[in-house]
Amino acid sequence: MDLFDSLKAKINGKNIKLVFPEGEDPRIVEAASRLKKDHLVEPTLLGDPQAIKQVADENGIDLDGITIIDINNVDPATFNQMVDSLVKRRNGKTDEKTAREWLKDPNYFGTMMVYMGTVDGMVSGAAHPTGDTVRPALQIIKTKPGVKLISGAFVMQKGDTRYLFADCAINIELDDQQLGEVAVESAHTARLFDIDPKVALLSFSTKGSAKGPEVDKVQSATKIAQRLDPDTPIDGELQFDASIVPSVTKSKAPGSDVAGQATVFVFPELQSGNIGYKIAQRLGGFEAIGPILQGLNQPVSDLSRGCNAEDVYKVAIITATQAL
Secondary structure, three states, X not given: OOHHHHHHHHHOOOOOEEEEOOOOOHHHHHHHHXXXXXXXXXXXXXXXXXXXXXHHHHHOOOOOOOEEEOHXXXXXXXXXXXXXXXXXXXXXXXXXXXXXXXXXXXXXXXXXXXXXXXXOEEEEOOOOOHHHHHHHXXXXXXXOOOOOOOEEEEEEEEOOEEEEEEOOOOOOOOOHHHHHHHHHHHHHHHHHOOOOOOEEEEOOOOOOOOOOHHHHHHHHHHHHHHHHOOOOOEEEEEOHHHHHOHHHHHHHOOOOOOOOOXXXXXXXXXXXXXXXXXXXXXXXXXXXXXXXXXXXXOOEEEOOOOOOHHHHHHHHHHHHHHHO
C-alpha cells in the first residue's frame, strides 16, 4: 500500500484536529478544504475571516465545516485563560505582558491551542521560517520526558521501498547522548510509517576500521541508544555500504543484526544528513517526505516555504498520524 494510503486509513474518521496559523494562504486553505472533504482532519484556520473567505472565493474552495479563528478578535475570557496558561507553563520565564504579546502571533496562538488540548497538532511554515514554527513548540510544548532535543527525519520512498533518515533538518552538531536519543526517536517515527526499524548509526568507519573522535562519538551513541531501547535492533558504527549491502556486511560487520538490512539511518551530524537525503532524492529517485519533527510532546510540523497545496495536505496527514 502507498504510504499515504496507509496513513489515511489510520486517521480516517478519527476527528483529529489540526490548527493552521497561516490561514489566509491559498495553499493552506486549499489543503484544509481537501482534508475536511476526505474526512481526515478537522481543520482550524487562523486569520481574518473575510480575507480567508476572499481567498476561498477567488480559488473556488469550499470552506464548509472548517473552523476559522480571528486571533485579534477572541473572546476576552478565552484569551485571558490562554495568557494564564502560558505564564504558568513558562514557570517564571515569561510575564503576563510578554505572554499577551506572544499570543498576538499566530504561531504562538496555535501552539497554545495544541498545548491546551483544543487541537491535536499544528502545521505551519508555508510563509514563516523554521524558527518561527519550532521556537514556540520548544518553549511551550517542549520535548518528551527523557528526550532533550527535537530532530528532523525524512521518510525516503521509492516504489515499495521505504527508509527513514535522521537528523537531516534541525541539529547542526550532536554529541553522543543526543545522537543516541535521535536514533531511538527515529525508530519510534519509523514504526508510525510502517517501517520495521533496524537502526544504523552511520560513520566513515565500520566496527573500528578507522579511528578518531568522530568514530568514538558514534560508537558511544550506539551504546547509549541500545541501552535506551534494548528491544529495537540498533548497531553502529557502520559505513553506509555495510549498513545496507549484505555482501559487504559479511566482511565488515559479520554477526550484526542490523548491518546489511538497515531501514533507519542516523547520520552523525546535520551536514552529512542533509547531503545524504538530497543525494538519495536527486540521484536515487527517492521521494523525500518531511522534515518530520520528532521528540516533541505533541506534534508540530514545519512546512517548506516553497510548498504547494499537495505538500500541505501530505504534511497534515503525517501530523495527524503523529497525534494518534
